[in-house]
Structures are given as structure tokens and as C-alpha cells.
Amino acid sequence: MLTFLAKRILQLIPTLFFVSVLIFSLQQLLPGDPALIMAGEDRDPAVIEQIRKQYRLDQPIPVQYVFWVKGVLSGDLGESMRNKQKVLDLVLQKLPVTMQLASMAIIIALSIGITAGVISAVYKDTPWDYAANVFALWGLSTPNFWLGIMLIFLFSVQLGWLPPSGYVPLTEDWRQSLATTIMPAFVLGNAIAAVLMRHTRSAMLQALNSDYVRTARAKGLLERSVILKHAMRNALTPVITLGALEFGTLLSGAVLTEQIFTIPGFGKLIIDAVFNRDYAVVQGVVLVTATTYITLNLLADVLYVLVNPRLRA
């Protein structure tokens, strides 16, 4: 087991190296000049020159890369050109926000998606099934920004129940915090719920037609127990995997939704940084998300091995 772990961790190094080179070089392909954007409307040539020097934009790209990696290795992700804040501080500031939003969204997605999926499989070809399918189609085809704005109009402007945008940390006031995040979480969860529903439905249909379910029914078990204990357990494995993948995506930030509800998470941070050509921030955020992804992947591999010793080669 230890050799396996050591091997996998060693493999991480070239992967991360590759990722870092990719992040750095892809970003250089962005058209536009960061110094020009930084210089603002007035764009004085002397000022632009100074910015280039200050942020080493006048150096060749490999040199810039080496300086960046040196910083990263010593725990310094650089500072934002736009507002002088440390990138690491920015990431740490946004991480809890994105975590909260992603967790709430995935809880909503799982509860709606699995329930709807199971119902539509069990009541196949009944109005329940059709209703669930219509819901799934709606969830998949409704753009996030549209649903978001509609929710704001209904619940904030018309009914006045929820704040239309903004964010309050959980630690500050948990009720306000839930009130500010429930709409964006629903928008995000809704789309994922639709995907989960489709998967749950087909997995459930397969399970309900399998031999062991027929056996369970033949034994005279209650239908409820057949569905919940026998069929659903087996059907849920691929759904949970899918849910976990979706969660990973949510953690990298939800650009549009965060923009509409003005949730200061990763998505908003990175989109603003891209438009302002704030390279250090883009690099820092992408590196952190990529590392999280890779680490989660590693954890999953380790878990698989723990469950299935045959994989330890």
C-alpha cells in the first residue's frame, strides 16, 4: 500500500509541472496587453513602461515562468496587479464562499434529482414519469442567467422574500447567509438535478429489471423495500460518482451564476481577472483548482484500491 501511495504521489509531480506550464503558456495566448489594461484610460507611455518592468512583463516568457514557479514553491502565488492583494489571500477569501455554494447546490441537486429519477423509473410511463421528464428537460434547457434573473424578479422584486444579490458569510449570520445563497444554489442545483434525474432513472430501470430484484419480489418482500433497499442501492453507485464529478466542477466556480447574484466566489474572481488581464490571479486560481482536482482524483484512486485490493499492482 505504501509503495502504491509513494508511486502515485511521485506521479503527481510531472502532472503538476505539466499543468503549471499549460496554465502559464495558454494565458500568454490571450490577446491584449496587461500593461495597457493596467494603465487605465489615460495610458501614459512612461507609466506603461514602468508597469512592464514592475511585473516583469518585459522579460521573456520562460524567465517570467521561472520567477512564478519559484514564488509558488515558496508559497507565494504573487499579487494582484489590479488591487495589490496577495493572490493566496484572495483564494483563501473566496474558497469558503465557493465551498458553501457548491455544497448547497449539490445537496439540492441530489435531493431533487434522485427523488425525481426514482419516481419516474418506478412509475414508468405514467403521468409521474412524464412530469419528471418534462422537469429534466426544463432543467437542462433553461439557461442559468435567465433562471437567475427570473428568480430575482419573483422572490426579491415582486415578493420581497429574499435579498436579490450579495453574500453574507455563514459565520456572520447563518440565516442571512442561507437567504443570500439559496437562489444561486437552486439555479446551479437545478441544472445538475436534471442530469442526475436522467441517470437515476435509467440506472433504476435497469436495476428493476434485473434478476435479483425479480428474486426479491418472488420472495414476497414489500415493494417499498425492494425499491429502496435492493434496486436503489445498486442503482445509486454511478449516480453518486456523477454527483461527485459535478461537485468538483462546482468548486472551480460558477461564473455566470456568481456574476448575476454577485456572489464573491472563484467564478467571479477568475472572470474579472481574465478581463483585466490580471495574470497572477488567473494563474493562482487555476493552479489551486487544478491541484484540488488532482488531489481529489488521487484520493479516489486510493479509495478504490482500499475497496478492491486487486488494483494494487
Place this chain on the structure above:
Amino acid sequence: MKAMRLAAAAALVALSCGTAAAQSHLRIGLAEDPDVLDPTLARTYVGRIVFASICDKLFDIDAKLNVIPQLALSNETSEDGKTVTIKLRPNVKFHDGEKFDAEAAKFSLERHLTMQGSFRKPELAAIDTIEVADPLTIKLHLKTPFSPLIAQLTDRAGMMVSPKAAKEAGDRFGLKPVCAGPYKFVERVQQDRIVVEKFADYWDKDKLHIDRITYLPIVDSTVRLANLSSGGLDLIERLNATDMAAVKADSKLKLNELPDLSYFGLTINLANGDKAKNPLGQNAKVRQALELAIDREALNQVVFNGEFVPGNQWVSPTNAYYQKSIPIPKRDVAKAKALIKEAGVQTPISIDFMVPQGAENKAVSEVVQAMAAEAGFDLKIRVAEFATSLKAAEQGDYQMYFIGWSGRTDPDGNIYIFEKTKAPQNVTGFSNPDVDKALDDARLTSDQAKRKAIYETAAKILLTEDPILYLYHRKVLIAQTTRVDGFVPVPDGLVRVVGLRLK
């Protein structure tokens, strides 16, 4: 029963006390997240809105663009125009309790002039040395006379920072700015909020009626307005022109509007690289034909419901420096066609028309495209992301570019850097010695009538040569709930918070 009544009365008293003691809190919706809050290093427009509450300036402007005193009391320029004496306001304190005096003013100006990465350096470039004449007087010795200087001091270049705090914080000063404005910086969460609170020792503290202000950047204009309608915000800046009707129809909301300092127009590549080699870039007659093909009033009606201000100069028709002798030309397609014929150019004239992303930009350029087509122009719209378009313009990778300028208080700020030969933002490549001389001369005198006459010489050439075809000027559009009282819009669009009340 009596006990119950007493209890009820007590509860009422307690409630009313609660209201009286409650802090008044103003929430302002911004269109973007500001950049660093250091007056020396800041460069965004939106940042200036926040500075309006944190950092007082030597001078300010009023709704009619007159310069009025703020931290300074008066200014006087010497005969030769090379010495500006500024008297400072006594008994002013910075947020950290430090005294504001001539030494502090000198420090702030020198910081703007010398700090690494300073965006104020070009604005104050005319200053040679700064002398402390007495504890409340400074003298600015200039390299050459420079009449727009006082106007520069009405913006960030005139903001005073606490020397003690600035020395301690270095280039991190912007993370926790310490100035002498009516409100003190409290906290900032990037892309989420900036909070400031009333400064008890403000020099004009009797006019501060609000305890706390929170600035919330909300990029989507529909959502910004939804926040205002639902009471989540009290005031929003830069309302969409298309939302004006909705605000006017809502009895709980009030719209503040007045022409701003901006201009929007068509920048034409005359001599910036090979792309300039086309009939539009090479022949002034073709450019005049394009101007005659455009109906500015119709453009304003179609795209902005007639709410903006059509214009043909770098300042709007309401500005004191507008040249009334050169009015907006009427649309005349026949004359446009005749001019093209006179120029000996084959139609259709195909032009690469670069337009920065955005619904409004796209709408304007499509209307221009349709109008120009009638005179024989084939404008090929190329939508580019903003940062990309700036770079392309600088490199001359365009033939015509739809772009605007947010505008400056002094007319010099709307023209010099665009039209002077080889000036920083002269991306058209335009060069004319008479225009250069006029632009330089206008900087030497402070007399408005004289300056206007000098600018007329430049205008006559510029508006015939047409390196930039000015189309329209926006309006300051600030929407507020009726709870907010005492707001006065100023052409720079900033939200001045002194004197504001919440009902």
C-alpha cells in the same frame, strides 16, 4: 389592565429609542469592482466614486463645472503663469488624527510625482518643485505655464493622504487608505463590498447625516436595478439608458440625469500603419461624406430613446467650451455621394470597423453601418473584446474604431492626448502643426474666453479633417430610492456623500 398599558408604553418607548439609536446606512450599487484604493496608484473610474467619500481633494467641481475649494481655500496663479499659490484649509485632520497642513500637502503631491507606478505623474508633470510658504500655504513652481493644473487637482491628483500612514504602508496603502474625507475606510471584501463609516473629526462634519456607507459592486445592470427596486440598495450609478423609463415609472424611485463629460465617436486610422491606406483614411472628403451620411439625432432616438446628447465636438453642446460656430451638420446623403464622387473614389467603400464588445456598442455601430451604406460605405463590423481592441488600435490594426472617452473637467483632457502629434493616445496618426500649436497655447492661459478662441482654431481644422467623428455624449444616470434626500448630480458622475440624508 393598567399594567398591560404600562408595559405596552414601555415597549413603544424602547422601540422608538431603538430606531433613534439605529445607525443610518446607505448602500450604493457600483457597476464594477474598483481597483486599488490608493489615489496615487488608482486608475478606474469606479474607484473615484469610492474615493469621493474617503479622500478629499484640494479642489472639487460643482454641477456647472466650476472649480470650488475643498481642502484648499483658494488658488492664485502668478503673472507669468509659472507659480501657483494655494492656501489650505485650517483645522483639517486625517482619519488617523494626523494634522493636514502644507507639509502634508507637499508630501501627497510629491508622492503622486515620485512613487513607483504612480498614475498621477503625467497629470502633474508640469510641476517642477513644491514649496512650503507657511504652515497653510504651498507654492507650486511649474516648468511651463499649465492652465489645466487646477482641474487636475479636482481629481485624484489633488487627493491628500496621511503622510504617517502612507510612509508606514508603502505600496500597500491602498489596502487600508487613510485620507481626510468625510468617511473612514472600514473594510473591503474583494468583489463583494467596501464599507466606510462617518469620520467624527471631518472638517465639515455638520453636513454628514449618514453613519455608514457600503459600496456593492454589481456588474449586471438588470440585477443592479432589481436590487434598487427591491430595497436592497439605496442608490445605483450608471443606469442603462434603456432602463430610464422603468425608473421613471416607479414611484419609489427617482432618476438623476444630466449631460456628462464623455464623448463617443468614430476614430479613423489616418496614418497608423498600412491599414490606413484606404479611401477613408487617405481622403478628408470621404470622411466628411461619412459624417454627412450619419443622422446623429436619429441614432440617439433609435439606440438611446433620445435620452443622450447628440454632438459633433469633444465637449457636449452644453459645455462652455462648445464652439457654437460649428454646429452639428444635418444628414445629407446626396451631398455625401457628391463628395465621394469629387474624391474620385469607387463605391462601395469597404471599411474594417472595429467595435468593442457590448450590446450598446453593437447597436450604435449597426445603426451607423446602415446609415453609411446609403452613401456608398460598406462598413464591416468586427466585434473585439475591449482589451484586445485597445491593443489593436494602438498597433494600427483597424480602419475605423468605435470608442468613447469618459471625459475630463478641463477640455484639454478631452483633446490633447488624442490629437496632438505623437501624443500617447493619438492612435489615428493625425498630425497638424497648427492644431499642435493651438493645443499647446490653450495650456498657457487660464482665461476662458481666450482659451475658447484658441480652441476654435483647432476645432476648425479638426472638424474638417475628421480624424475622430464625434457622435454623442452620454448622461450621468444615477437612480435612487426616494428614501435618499439631498443628492446633487455633477457632470463627472461621482456620488458626493456630504449633505446626503436618509428619510
